[in-house]
Amino acid sequence: MPRLRQLPLRTALLLLLCWLLFLLADRLDPLPDVQASGAQVVLARDGQPLWRFADDEGVWRYPVTLDEVSPLYLQALLDYEDRWFYLHPGINPPALLRAAWLNLRHGRIVSGGSTLSMQVARIIEPHSRTWQGKLHQIWRTLQLEWHHSKDEILEIYLNRAPFGGTLEGVSAASWAYLSKPASELTHAEAALLAVLPQAPSRLRPDRHAQRAQAARDKLLQRLRQHATWPAQQIDEALAEEIWLAPRQEPALAPLLARRLRQPHSGRIRTTIDFALQQRLEQLLASWKHRLPPRVSAAIVVAETASMEVRAYLGSADLHDEQRSGHVDMVQAVRSPGSTLKPFLYALALEDGLIHSESLLQDVPRHHASYQPGNFARGFGGPVSASEALLNSLNLPAVQLLEHYGSQRFDARLQQAGIRLQYPGDGIPNLALILGGTGAKLEDLVSAYAALGRNGSTAPLRYQPDTPLQPRPLTTPGAAWVVQRILSGHLQPNSAEQQRRQGFAWKTGTSHGHRDALALGVGNGHVIGVWVGRPDGTPVPGQYGQVSATPLLLQVYDILAQQPGRLTGNPSQPPAVGVAAICWPGGQPLAADDGNCRRQRIAWTLDGITPPTLNLAGLSQPVWQRIWTDDKGRQVAADCQQARPTDIALWPATLEPWLPAGERRSRRLPAVNTDCPPVTQPVAGELRILGVTPGARLHLPPLRSHEELVVEFSVEGASGGLWWFLNGRPLQQTDGSTAFQHAFTRPGKQQLSVIDSNGQTALLEFSTVLPVTD
Incomplete structure (x- = not known):
């Protein structure tokens, strides 16, 4: 006892x-790390692989969880590899004894008797096929079972099992061989993938289809014996021949994948729309051959509501070394050209400086630091804010920025997350509105989204778990009006566009034709396109309207072709109203009022109709008070029977562009010489000499070595003179000095000049080719 x-x-x-x-x-002797390291896969929003990063040995894995694998595969796998997986402690003694007997009987290893847990142990730490190796495998299996649950062990197998070549894991095999996720396997496909890890090289279905099918069918018969699946489904699976999708490794959005790559993450989820990304990469591949040598392109597409990026193309071709395809131009800091202008107009609207039809001046300007010109030919004189924005006129934008303030404008953009960079220690100045700063394409896309989301912008979201961080840029009303203008609806009564209705876009070209940009927003999406050389070399003849806009519109058309993708634009905010205003004053007047020289219908905010802005630094009052006698003639204020009269006059700098009847000399009444006014308005007296207005000058014959040289001078000038030809700076002289210019190309010519007092003069003529027999 x-x-x-x-x-x-x-x-x-x-x-x-x-x-x-x-x-x-x-x-x-701790258990080795069971997690595979190094290999990563970047996923689209629906889980499809976009790009992969192999580990140091070139192995590609696509990590999955148990919930992301078809139950059919799990059933086939456990029936084939280890029916008692959830019951044994990692090793199955009867199976080991049976394997030992078979090996002794045949004099060689014909069976390993390994459980699924033992296979995982061998995967994480390979061993020799000896009895010492087997004992070590058993030891690792016991450790594995001690540290991990059965589901965790099974999940390790799903992600680490070999499937031939550089493939590891059932998901990588499913995408590589079947072009589908492991969650969508059929009975036949599940059985096929279940047998491959036993002999991945010998059974590779892309090389040995008959062997693979024979192994699959053997498993299907076993599943029939065990009644794992219904007999009818097994018969249908046996009738299927192995069909493999064309082998394609994930190869989309490479620069975004590189950007988001993380050191300890097997799967990187993105917001990318797989089908759209694929379609746009095909589009850009076809466009690449239209581009000049060494020129690349970048495209970003995002949804305005969520700010999630649906397509990201950082270059024209990752593998094109001549085009520097490895450089991500979505993140590169480049000149934005004129693409910042819409935000200046929106902020000026918000600030009450202008309404949509405010009179601005497209006339020559001179500043101490630079001479702004127009990209298009010549100057237009009087122009509305909406026309100036839609046509991207430089001088009206400079006029507006002078009133709003360069540093204030920069600060508003910075607060909204639009980070502008200036050369050296530069500070914001008037040149920034013409591209004299640096910005990233992704920041510009983020800014343009504000025009489609009630004035609020936010950083672009590349991953679904990134929080939306909205920031105000402008008011909903100002954003709505600017979006309306850029979509072609200049005035409330303008005709609706039929094609691409509701889509607004703006182009930009940097100095020296280095960068061509086009950005568009509308119907729930915002698109950004950049074209240029990544090294910053100028590309003659490249500008936004020609190089980037066609690509932008093709991207939009691709979006429009997909039903349900476009969602419409925000409705008109309550703050937006309509008013009939008159030029030159810029405010409402009765249509029959003599001071209403031109009536226009304007979008307004909060009912405000601000007066016409002057040019900064020049006294140009539109409204001038004069005194007249009983016959309507101008007199001095102290003359007998003098009565005050207010008259609206066009700014003096617009004189050269006005019809004769609108100039001050015609608008002001005659002077009563018996009692003349003390001061009289002085009309612009500056005049260009050298060519008769409207003249046609014949160029020399093409084969001759002669040039058409014309000498120009002025009369009525004061101080220095700054000359412009077709809207671009040409020459600087003083009031008494003539200069010569050689003309080589035919066409309309617009020569303009401005003096130190702000007086302007305009001369228009044409140069024509000689008539030949």
Whole structure:
């Protein structure tokens, strides 16, 4: 009896000793890291792989969880590899004994008797096929079962099992061989993938289809015997021949994948729309051959509501070294050209400086630091804010920025997340509105989204777990009006555009034709396109309207072709109203009022109709008070029967562009010489000499070496003179100096000049080719 009572205690002590020895061995010889490292896959929003990064050995994996794998595959796998997986402690003694007997009987290894847990142990730490290796495998299996649950072990197998070549894991195999996720496998496909890891090289279906099918069918028959699947489904699976999709490794959005790559993440989820990304990469591949040598392109497409990026193309071709395809131009800091102008107009609207039809001046200007010109030919004189924005006129934008303030404008953009960069330690100045700063394409896309989301912008979101961080840029009303203008609806009564209705876009071209941009927003999406050389070399003849806009519109058309993708634009905000205003004053007047020289219908905010802005630094009051006698002639204020009269006059700098009847000399009444006014308005007296207005000058014959040289001078000038030809700076002289210019190309010519007092003069003529027989 005493011996029987002592037996349990001895057994307990023995078990405790074994337990302690196990813990000590586990501490001294720990289990290797079971997680695969190095290989990563970048996923589209629907889970399709976009790009992959292999590990150091070139192996590609696509990590999945149990929930992301078809139950059919799990059933086939467990029936084939380890029916008692969830019941044994990692090793199956009967299976090991049976394998040992078969190996002894045949004199060679014909069966390993390995459980699924033992296979995982061999995967994480390969061993020799000897009895010592088998013992080591058993030890690792026990450790594996101690540290991990059955589901965790099964998940390791799903992600680490070999499937031939550089493929590891069922998901990588499913995408590579079947072009589908592992969650959508059919019975036949599940059985096929279940047998491959046993002999991945010998059974590779892309190389040995007959062997793979024979192994699959053998498993299907076994599943029939075990009644794992219904007989009818097994018969249908047996009738299927192995069909493999064309082998394609993920190769979309490479620069975004590189940007988002993380050191310890097997799967990187993005917001990219797989089908759209694929379609746009095909589009850009076809466009690449239209581009000049070494020129690349970038495209970004995002949804305005969520700010999630649906397509990201950082270059024309990752593998094109001549085009620097490895450089991500979505993140590159480049000149924005004129693409910042819409935000200046929106902020000026918000500030009450203008309404949509405010009179601005497209006339020559001179500043101490630079001479702004127009990209298009010549100057237009009087122009509305909406026309100036839609036609991207430079001088009206400079006029507006002078009133709003360069540093204030920069600060508003910075607060909204639009980070502008200036050369060296430069500070914001008037040149920034013409592209004299640096910006990223992604920041410009973010800014343009504000025009389609009630004035609020936010950083672009590349991953679904990135929070939306909205920031106000302008008011909903100002954003709506600017979006309306850029979509072609200049005035409330303008005709609706039929094609691409509701889509607004703006182009930009940097100095020297280095960068061509086009950005568009509308119907729930915002699109940005950049074209140029990544090294910043000028590309003659490249500008936004020609190089980037056609690509932008093709991207929009692709979006429009997909039903349900376009969602419409915000409705008109309550703050937006309509008013009939008159030029030159810019405010409402009765249509029959003599001071209403031109009536226009304007979009307004909060009912405000601000007066016409002057040019900064020049006294140009539109409204001038004069005194007249009973016959309507101008007199001095202290003359008998003098009565005050207010008259609206066009700014003096617009004189050269006005019809004769609108100039001050015609608008002001005659002077009563018996009691003349003390001061009289002086009309612009500056005049260009050298060519008769409207003249046609004949160029020399093409084969001759002669040039058409014309000498120009002025009369009525004061101080220095700054000359412009077709809207671009040409020459600087003083009031008494003539200069010569050689004309080489036919066409309409517009020569304009401005003096130190702000007086302007305009001369228009044409140069024509000689008539030949």
